[in-house]
Amino acid sequence: MQAGLLAPAALALLALALGPVLAHLARQPPRRQVRYGAMLLLERLARRLRRRRRLDDRWLLLLRVLAVALAALAAARPELRWPAANAALDGVGAVVVVLDDSLSMDLVDGAGPARETLFERARREAVAFVRDLPQGTRVGLVTVGGAARAVTPELTADRDAVAAAIEALRQGPGSTDLAGALALARRMLAGTGGAAAVFTDEAGPVAVPAAASEIALFGEQGLGLIPRPVRARDPANLVILGATYGEGLEGGSVRLTVANYGAADREAPLTVELPDGAEIHAFVDVPAGGTAEERVTVPRVAEGGVALARVDDERLRLDDAYAFQLPRVGASRVLVVDGDPGPTPTASEVYFLERALAPWGAAAALEGGVLPDVASEVGAVDLDPEVHRVAFLANVSDPGPLAARLLAFVRAGGGLVIGVGDNVTAERYNEPLALLLPSPLRRAESLTAPGENGVPTELPDVSLELFRPFARGGRAAFGRVRWRRLFTLQPYEDSEQVRTLMRTASGLPLLVERRLGQGRVLLFTGTFDLGWGDFPLQAAFMPWVQRLVTYLGGETGGGGLRLEGRVGEAVRVDLPDAALDVSVRGPDGPVAVRVRGGQAVFTPELPGAYVVETPGAPPLAWVAIHTDPAESDVRLTHRLVETAARVDPERFVHHEPLWPWLLWAALGFAVLQAALAAALGRRAAAEEVSRAA
Amino acid sequence: MTPARPEGHGAGWDPEVLARIQALAFQARVLVAGFLHGAHRSTRVAHNVEFADYKDYTPGDPLRDLDWRVLARSDRLVVRRHHAEHELPVTLVVDASADAGTGEAGRWPRGGRPPLTGSKWGAAAVLAATVAWWLRRRGEPVGLAVVAGESVPWRWLPPRTGRAHAAAILGTLAAAVPAGRADLGTALPAIGARLPRRSMVVLISDLMEEPATWAEAVAGLGAGLRDLRVVHLHDPREWTLDYPAAARFRSPEGGRPLVVDPAGARDAMAEVVADYLAEVRAAMVRAGARHVLAPSDGALSAVVARLLREG
Incomplete structure (x- = not known):
C-alpha cells in the first residue's frame, strides 16, 4: 500500500494555519497597566458598549440564521416550474417556420408609423428569424390559414429562398389550422429532428386547444416547439355574428347580432347592403366583451338574394361583412x-x-x-x-x-x-x-x-x-x-x-x-x-x-337553393341536371366550379354572396359565405405554451433549479456574516472594555 | 466643637510634609496675589459702616437712623440704612480618596504623596490652601474637612481665624495621602451636621461616584443658608482616554481592572462623559450649588477666580 499526494503544491495552503495563530496573538490582552481615577466612567463605557454589541450581535445572528436556513433550503433542491418551449434553438439543425396567416392575424395593431397588422409583424419577425439562423440550418415553411399548407415541400438549406417565400405570403380570410400546420411541420422534420417555430397570435377559443394532440406528438417524437407569439397590445374587434331576416312569410326586418371582443364599449355604424344595391344604415352600441342586437327595417319592396351586413371596424376588416339570405321582400x-x-x-x-x-x-x-x-x-x-x-x-x-x-x-x-x-x-x-x-x-x-x-x-x-x-x-x-x-x-x-x-x-x-x-x-x-x-x-x-x-x-329571387358556407370549405350544390352549364359568381367575380356526381362544387376564398347560375334560368342557388367566427374572437384565451404544458407537462414545463441560487445566497450570507463578525471583532477589540482576569 | 484627633501626630513633622507646606503656601500666595478683589458683602442690612439706601420711616424704626438733614430739607421722615460687614465662616471639604491620587504627572510610589502639580490631589490641595490663605488674609474663619485619605493630621478643623489655624490647614493638606474610597453619600451628611447654619462650603472632589449616591448628600450640604460651591476636579486625559495603546486600567481604589483600547473607545467615552456631566450638573442645580470644573492640568487661577467670585 502506498500513500501519496496528488497535488503536493496544495500543502502550501497549510500557511493558512498561521491565520488563527496570528489572530490568537492579536487577541492577547495587553500587559501594560494604567492607574486610572475615573473607573466610574469606564464602567459606564463598558455598559454602553455591551448594549451596542448586543444590537450588532442581532444582525450577526440574523445573517447566520439566514445562511443556515438558505443552505437547508438548498439541500431540499427546490425549483421553479413554468410552461415554456421545450427546445432551445441553439444546436437545432432543422427548423420549420409555421406562420399564421389566418383571418385573425389581419388585426391592426399600433398607431402612426408603427401601425401594422399582426401578420405583417409576424412575417417581418419570421424573415428575421430565418435570416438569423446559423449557416447550414435546414428550413421549411408552413402556413396556418385556411387549410394548412406546406409552402416549401421539404426542408431546404436555402434560407434566402425561404425568407423570400415568407415575404411573398399574403393575408387570407381563412380559419386557423394550427393542428394541420403542426402535422405538416412534424412530417417535414421526421427523421431529421429539429423544431418548429410558430409565429401566431394564439387568438381565438379553439385554435390552440385543437392542436393539442399534434403538440403531444411533437413531444413524443422529440421535436421542439418554439412559440413566437405575435400579440396585439389591446386586442379589439367588432364582428357581426348573425343576421336573421324577420319573421313571417315575407318578414320586414333583419336582426343583426354584433359582438365586441374588445375591452371597451364600442359604438359603430352598421350598413345592410341589399341584393339590389340599396343600403340601410344604423348604429349599434356593443358592451365590452358582450353582444348587442340591432334591428334594421327592410323596405317593403326588396330584391331577394344574399345581402351583406357590414360593421365599420378598423381593427380587423376581413370579418366586417356578414352575408345572409334575404328573401324577396314585398315584391311578391x-x-x-x-x-x-x-x-x-x-x-x-x-x-x-x-x-x-x-x-x-x-x-x-x-x-x-x-x-x-x-x-x-x-x-x-x-x-x-x-x-x-x-x-x-x-x-x-x-x-x-x-x-x-x-x-x-x-x-x-x-x-x-x-x-x-x-x-x-x-x-x-x-x-x-x-x-x-x-x-x-x-x-x-x-x-x-x-x-x-x-x-x-x-x-x-x-x-x-x-x-x-x-x-x-x-x-x-x-x-x-x-x-x-x-x-x-x-x-x-x-x-x-x-x-x-x-x-x-x-x-x-x-x-x-x-x-x-x-x-x-x-x-x-x-x-x-x-x-x-x-x-x-x-x-x-x-x-x-x-x-x-x-x-x-x-319568397326568393327565383326560388333557387339557399345555402350557407364558410371560407375555404367546399360548397356543394345539387343540380337538377348534371349536364347543366353551371357557373358561380362570387364577390370578386367568377369562381372556379366543377361538376361532379350531379353536384356543382366550388371553394369560396372570400366571404360574401355567391350565386350559382345556369344560362337561361333563375339562379340555382344563393350561397352566403361566412368567415370562421372563432377567428373574429381576437382575445387571447389559450397560450400555445400553456396548452403544450397541459398536454405533456414534463416536456413543456421549464424547470429552473433554485438550489444553486440558494446555495450562493447562503454562501453570500456566510461571507457577509464573516465580514461583519470580523469588522465587529475589530471594533470590539478596539472598543474592548473587558474585565481583566 | 473640638478638633478631631490628628492622625500620626505623635510621629513628628515629616520633612516632606514641611516641604509641601512651604510649596502649598507659596502657590497659595501666588494665586491670591492674582485674585485681590474685596471682601464678601453681607447679605444682612444693618446699621454700621457703609451707607446702603433710604427708606420711609415706619413706627418702630430706631430714631437714631433718621436722616435729619433730609427731614430739614424736604420735611420727609426717612431712615438711613447701611451694609454691615460680618464674618462668614468657610469650610473646605476635600476629597482625598485614592482616585484623587491619579494624574498625568506619571508614576509615584504606591502609598506616596502625589506631586502638587499634575495630579488631581495636588490640584485639590493647592486650591484648598489658596482659599484658606486668602481667607486668612481677610481675617475670616476657615475650616477643613478631609474625606478619605491616609496620614491625615486633622480630619476636621472647624472654621477659625488665625495664623496657627491656617498653618494647621496647610499642614493637613500637605500631609494627607490619597487613599480609600470617599463614599460621599455617607461622609458629606456627617460633615454637614458640623457646619454653621450660615456659612460657605467649598467641596473639592473628583465626584467619581455615581451621582445618584451623593446627589442628596450634596443637596444637604448646601441646605439652609449655606453657600455651596463645588470644585469638580478631573484629569482631562482620563476623560478623553488620551492613552497611546490598549492597557489594563486599574483603579487605585481597588476592583478588577478593565482592558481598554482607547483608540476605539474614545468616541463612546465622549458620550459617556457628556451623560455623566449632565447628571452632575442636574444634581448641582438641585442642590443650589455652584459647579466649577477644574482640570488638573489647567491654570488654577481661573478656577479660583470662578470659585470665589461674588454672586
Missing part, C-alpha cells in the same frame, strides 16, 4: 284578376283567395305579409313585373287581351296561376294562351251526380318542391278535398317543361305546371271557391295558396 305582391265577382262572398273566388293570401288583413300584410291586389279583367293591365311576382287568373272569361302581357310576365320570371270556373271555355283559352297553358283545355265535366260526395284528391307527392313543406304535416288534409266538377285537359305527357303536381283520386289532373322562360304557369282545373268543390273549406287551402306564392318566386 300578388295580383288577383277576378273574372267572376259573385253575388255573395262565398260565391267569389277572390273572397277565398284574398283570405288565404292575407289572412290577417291588409294592415298585417303591409307589415310584411302577402298583399294581394285585386283587379277586374280590365284592370289586369296593372300587372307590373316590377311589383307583382304572382298573378292569379280566377275564372276569367276572356284572357285574350291579357295574353301578351301575361306571357312577358311569366318569361320575366313571374308566376301565373290559372284557375277555371264556369266562365272559362276552351275556345277562349286554348288559342290566346297556347304559349302559357301546360295543356289545352278540353271541357268542364261533372264528376259525380248531384247529392253525392265529390271525388277526393290524391295525396300529393311531398318530394315535389311545391309540397315539401307539407311533409311534416298537412298532407292528409288534401285527401279530404273533394271535387264535384273539374275542367278536363287534352291529353299531355309530363316532360321537362310540363308536369302534373296534383291529381284527383280518380287520376284527373288537378294542378299542372309549365316552365316558361324564367317563370312558371300553374293550371288549376278546379275553382278557388265552392262552386266545383270544397277546397276553400279544407285546412289545406290556405297553406297551399301561400305555398303557391312562395313556390312561384314570391
